[in-house]
Amino acid sequence: MLSFLPWIGVVLLLGRSNGQPHPIAIPSPKANTAVVPKDFHSFSIEFAFFPDYAGNKSHPNRFTKNLLQNFKDITGVYPLVRVGGTSQDHSDYFPDQEENIKLIYEHPDDDQPIQINYGPTFFESYHTLGPIKFLHGLNMNQNRSMEQLQDAAAEACTAIGPQLHLFELGNEWNFVPGEYRAGNYSMLDYAQEWNHKSSIVKAAVQNACPGPFPGFMAPSFVLLTFVDTKGWTAEGLYHLGYDQKNLTKELSFHKQSKTSHNCVRDTALTQPENLMNHTKIVENLSYQIKRSENLAYLGHPFTLGEMNSIAGQGRTGETNVFGDALWMVDFSLWAAAHNIKRLHLHQGLNYRYASWQPILSKGEAPATKPPYYGQVMVAAALGDSEHVRVMNIPLKEDTEAAYAIYDAESPGKIVAGSSLQGVSVQGSGHHRHIRVERLIAPGSDSTTNVTFGGVSYDYELKHGKPVTVNHEKEVLEVRDGVVSVEIPASSAVLLSFS
Numbered sequence: 001m002l003s004f005l006p007w008i009g010v011v012l013l014l015g016r017s018n019g020q021p022h023p024i025a026i027p028s029p030k031a032n033t034a035v036v037p038k039d040f041h042s043f044s045i046e047f048a049f050f051p052d053y054a055g056n057k058s059h060p061n062r063f064t065k066n067l068l069q070n071f072k073d074i075t076g077v078y079p080l081v082r083v084g085g086t087s088q089d090h091s092d093y094f095p096d097q098e099e100n101i102k103l104i105y106e107h108p109d110d111d112q113p114i115q116i117n118y119g120p121t122f123f124e125s126y127h128t129l130g131p132i133k134f135l136h137g138l139n140m141n142q143n144r145s146m147e148q149l150q151d152a153a154a155e156a157c158t159a160i161g162p163q164l165h166l167f168e169l170g171n172e173w174n175f176v177p178g179e180y181r182a183g184n185y186s187m188l189d190y191a192q193e194w195n196h197k198s199s200i201v202k203a204a205v206q207n208a209c210p211g212p213f214p215g216f217m218a219p220s221f222v223l224l225t226f227v228d229t230k231g232w233t234a235e236g237l238y239h240l241g242y243d244q245k246n247l248t249k250e251l252s253f254h255k256q257s258k259t260s261h262n263c264v265r266d267t268a269l270t271q272p273e274n275l276m277n278h279t280k281i282v283e284n285l286s287y288q289i290k291r292s293e294n295l296a297y298l299g300h301p302f303t304l305g306e307m308n309s310i311a312g313q314g315r316t317g318e319t320n321v322f323g324d325a326l327w328m329v330d331f332s333l334w335a336a337a338h339n340i341k342r343l344h345l346h347q348g349l350n351y352r353y354a355s356w357q358p359i360l361s362k363g364e365a366p367a368t369k370p371p372y373y374g375q376v377m378v379a380a381a382l383g384d385s386e387h388v389r390v391m392n393i394p395l396k397e398d399t400e401a402a403y404a405i406y407d408a409e410s411p412g413k414i415v416a417g418s419s420l421q422g423v424s425v426q427g428s429g430h431h432r433h434i435r436v437e438r439l440i441a442p443g444s445d446s447t448t449n450v451t452f453g454g455v456s457y458d459y460e461l462k463h464g465k466p467v468t469v470n471h472e473k474e475v476l477e478v479r480d481g482v483v484s485v486e487i488p489a490s491s492a493v494l495l496s497f498s
Contacts, residue, residue: 084137314353417492
């Protein structure tokens with residue numbers, strides 16, 4: 001049982017059925033505690049599958065549009081969408097190609113094609129989802145023709161127009177030695193190649209689209225403690241003259257779990273046993289948090305530009321279930337509390353960790369997946385304020401997590417869940433009511449019947465638009481200064497004070 005004393009000098013009383021509650025101080029934000037941007041939860045879509053997610057002018061994907069609109073309705077801003085991933089470095093632009101995209105697979109059941117050819121109509125997909133801002137991926141791999149790179153960059157700036165947020169040149173190039181380049185290809189070689197090609201991109205863009213150059217998200221490395229990256233480090237890269245013309249506007253790193261070699265190129269966060277484990281989430285993010293501190297002198301926002309839960313596009317029964325939604329909430333709020341400015345949750349057609357399946361493919365129908373509901377809960381917790389800050393409430397058990405959400409200096413929300421049994425709140429005089437919104441499903445292994453706040457975003461109901469399926473709103477009155485809320489196992493609650 002959890003209970004909160006008055007917000008003035010906030011204290012958490014943590015207790016369980018086998019003992020008396022004991023107080024735990026809830027930290028107030030310090031002066032330098034970072035404000036969380038309203039587009040904190042954003043997306044990354046595999047380059048090869050972007051037309052499937054977005055559709056085109058004649059057949060826009062209204063399902064994807066609805067799901068993205070939901071974030072705008074909750075936070076006041078649209079999420080950013082990065083179009084990239086491994087397939088961007090297998091994508092060649094052909095200005096005379098009539099088809100929007102051609103995918104060439106080595107094996108029909110592979111998660112990704114080995115070659116993508118795209119033409120001008122590919123860019124129709126950027127204008128089907130509303131006023132979304134995009135980060136567009138460019139192929140750094142091919143060296144056959146710099147003209148092809150120039151054409152791709154020029155067409156992107158022309159076709160995407162003011163919705164172009166940033167470019168990305170190359171994906172996870174710390175894995176390139178021995179794959180795209182010779183085994184002795186060094187970090188210095190990379191820095192020089194990126195500097196050269198980024199200058200080519202800038203010149204082509206400024207020629208085609210006069211005005212300020214958008215800039216890049218970079219370096220899009222995935223640096224793992226358990227994989228030998230041959231001395232490649234983020235800190236070392238910038239000491240080698242990387243981005244000497246200061247074209248980068250946002251730092252982007254990818255996060256990935258320990259996994260088999262054939263999955264190592266895929267972004268992910270944690271292993272199955274680490275899902276719904278707060279201690280493992282803290283450990284898993286510690287290297288990125290330290291990296292953000294080490295690179296703060298550059299003055300760029302630190303983002304996780306491609307990420308999700310388990311490497312290799314996820315695993316059936318582990319990342320497509322409700323437990324992944326609970327992981328999403330804990331992971332996201334821990335990142336938000338530690339100055340990571342944005343998370344781009346990676347999506348792909350038939351990916352096992354996807355937040356939604358956009359079209360019928362390989363027998364899998366369009367569907368909203370459990371992870372999406374975790375993202376919606378985080379968006380609701382952060383809300384639409386310009387001054388939101390997140391503070392972790394330190395608990396002892398690995399499977400417990402709780403966060404206080406502050407609007408400037410005023411605490412107004414609590415997120416709590418996982419194995420906590422309930423919450424008892426002792427409110428201060430000006431807090432009379434508590435609104436309770438639950439993230440809940442029949443069980444942690446559920447793939448359907450997930451709701452947040454009694455609302456479903458399922459495709460089958462209204463193509464991703466919110467539909468209230470539980471009309472019993474939980475608004476509790478604080479009587480005699482106390483109110484209690486039960487939390488079923490494997491669920492989470494958002495408490496809003498008024």
